[in-house]
Amino acid sequence: MRKFLPKNFPWHFPKKGKEKRGKKDIIVCPECNAFYWYKSWHHSLEDYSELKEDKEIRFELCPACKMIKEGKFEGEVILENCPEDKEELLQFINNFAQEEQRRDPLARVVSVEEIAKGMVRITFTENQIAKKFAKRLKKTFKTKNRIIFSKKEKIIRIFCKFP
Ligand SMILES: [Zn+2]
Known part of the structure; x- marks a missing residue:
């Protein structure tokens, strides 16, 4: 992506x-x-x-490019119950990615993929960026967010459910 x-x-x-x-x-x-x-x-x-x-x-x-190439990430956001038409959502992701990279070139989206019907997985180079993304998503799309911290690693996973 x-x-x-x-x-x-x-x-x-x-x-x-x-x-x-x-x-x-x-x-x-x-x-x-x-x-x-x-x-x-x-x-x-x-x-x-x-x-x-x-x-x-x-x-x-x-x-950042190294992480993207190796498929490594620190933050993961799983979108659930996504709308059928994803154009607005993809635009939202794109805008966010551009804004973050402009602010800090190591703050990147690693991947965006549809993992199942209505489910999209987005990974980020930094967990702070994943948190920021989820917060923004909640504000814009009224998603219900739940954060899961990993005890072993510094990776976080956030589930964002669309209404
Ligand atoms: Zn680079």
């Missing part, structure tokens, strides 16, 4: 957590064109005038 997700947004954000990479390394994500330099990910290499040409560039997937 990557087709729902736009590739290029003008983003720049500070990298979370510890990073062992050197200040001078440049890493370019071949999937979304994000590049990593001086402890943060930036949107497009061409826009970056400070960058000198003598720097070493490596190609490596950004953490």
Whole structure:
């Protein structure tokens, strides 16, 4: 379902957590064109005038694209009793995905799939994003939400039932 997700947004954000990479390394994500330099990910290499040409560039997937490629996720939302016509719902998901990626390029929708009749499963790179999505869904579609936390992992699963 990557087709729902736009590739290029003008983003720049500070990298979370510890990073062992050197200040001078440049890493370019071949999937979304994000590049990593001086402890943060930036949107497009061409826009970056400070960058000198003598720097070493490596190609490596950004953490979000890596998760998407490996099918890994931290948050899962299961939609139940979905309307037959899913156009509005898909538009809603698409808008949410774009907005989140613009805010933080690692905040992504990993997959969207119909797992049974009236049931759609959406996975996210971060559980906070799944929570935010479910909350927004409740507000827009009046869904009944129930969150299930996993004791072993940090993955959460949220069931959202349409009225
Ligand atoms: Zn990427």
